Amino acid sequence: MATKSTRPWWKDAVCYQIYPASFKDSNGDGLGDIPGILSKVDYLKDLGVDVIWVSPMFDSPQVDMGYDISNYESVYPPYGTVKDMEELIDAVQSRGMKIILDLVINHTSDQHAWFQESRSSKTNLKRDWYVWKPPRHAPDGTRLPPTNWRSYFSGSTWEYDDLTREYYLHLFAKEQPDLNWENEETRKAIYNSTIRFWLDKGIDGFRVDVVNMYSKELSFKDAPITDPNSEFQPAWENWANGPRIHEFLREINREVLDKYDRDLVMVGELPHTSDPKKVLDYVGSGDKQLSMVFQFDIVDLGQSKDEKYHFQEWKLPQFKGVVEKWQKFMEGSDGWTTAFCENHDQGRSISRYTSDSQEHRVHSGKMLSLLMCSLTGTLFVYQGQEIGMINVPKSWGIDSYQDIESVNFYNTMAKQTNNDPAELEYIMKSLQILSRDNARIPMQWDSSEHAGFSSKKPWARVHDLYKEINVQQQQKDKNSVLEFWKRMIKLRKEFKEVLVYGEFEGFKMDDERTFIFGKKDPETGTKRAVVVCNFTGEDQEIELPGGEYGRVKFLVGSYEDAEEKESRGR
Incomplete structure (x- = not known):
């Protein structure tokens, strides 16, 4: 691990992802926009955010919600203008925060x-x-x-x-043709239009979409048949982590990033890569490619190997094993990692990993905040996570879903099964847990019509519980999920040697009810913390680790009576 004197700024950072269409509408057209983001910069500063990541706001036909880009150097008109982006960059940086954008360069729109x-x-x-x-x-x-x-x-x-x-x-929609990275002229054009253009505007780096898919296996051979019921087969082995991918990433650093006199961050999205050795190939500081990556093991829980939307039950030790694997990944290496459990492509963490019932959802949201803020790595929070937003209701039918991936999958399975009721019921259950729509519905700002997101009917349906789960209501409640997130982010920064940089040690990892782990300062070993998370709906009696952790002093808890104990010094 880097010493204190050599740590880059992005290791300590708390990053907040904004999905422009769903964050805040400023002009009443039902769609979020850049001025809407600008109006909430102070809210993010107050939350404790250091970095704002804005998902694609580039010009696009919006077949895949902006991940089909028709012009990298302009902004999707309903979102605003390049000038609006310049104002947002200035507003963020003038408040001591930084801003990164999405870098989508595996493919373009077919309208490019x-x-x-x-x-x-x-x-x-x-x-x-x-x-x-x-x-x-x-x-x-x-x-x-x-x-x-x-x-x-x-x-x-x-x-x-x-x-x-x-x-x-096209690895994604037919309207998203893949660029040919084997062509040097293509790569140079990509660097100029997508990277230099926005770095010259002053941004602080990029989140890099599907970063390991630029280099394909050039043999273009058929994939083995693993789904005999389908004409087409899963084939990611032919395009993920291909033969020239590391060469391409080194070139981006050498030819573009190194020309700038500031420390830029590159956060790669790295699907289909569960081997820590392969991940280290991307993030080792001695071989300049990426700052860190989003490794997908934690958000892949519940997905079948071949079909994302075939939900499978899982047990808590699997979750704990994933966390431990990627916390231990950094020990003895020069790599770095991310701490996250939500983004624009995933179901909400409360609904996926805990309970979103009326009785338990607030405490679930607080517990997950405590867990995530205690993990080593750069912390990423997705919009609405800080107020405990949950998945769309089970009562919603497929006609309330907007996402191309979800709708296409439902229609494909309906055709394959001849509209079999049992199969479609299972698909809808899976979508309600895993669909990207769960993260893409409008942000819930207050209890007014349309959740304060817009003055007009939004582009996507607002959650039925927006009057109960919203920012305004939680700002008034010291025991809310939002206020707990603020407290945990502050605590994370105060004790960063243990929580941001600390070494991880799991206890009773086969326990299916609780998750208990220790963190300690890697340089001195003298500062330590114990984190206890109850993943059940009942009280659990736990035994705290002894040994080097010794007597523990209560610091923070997710239940109101725990807060009272702390205030009384107990």
């Missing part, structure tokens, strides 16, 4: 000028900026895609283009 040229003819100068392949043919002459790969959004990863009679690759 680069792709429009690329698809215009086989001889166009930008033809090789994307991945084009001729069709295969069955023995009877039927045209087939180049491989049997399955898209993340269902169906084939290949889309046939009538004009040039070839297929282009």
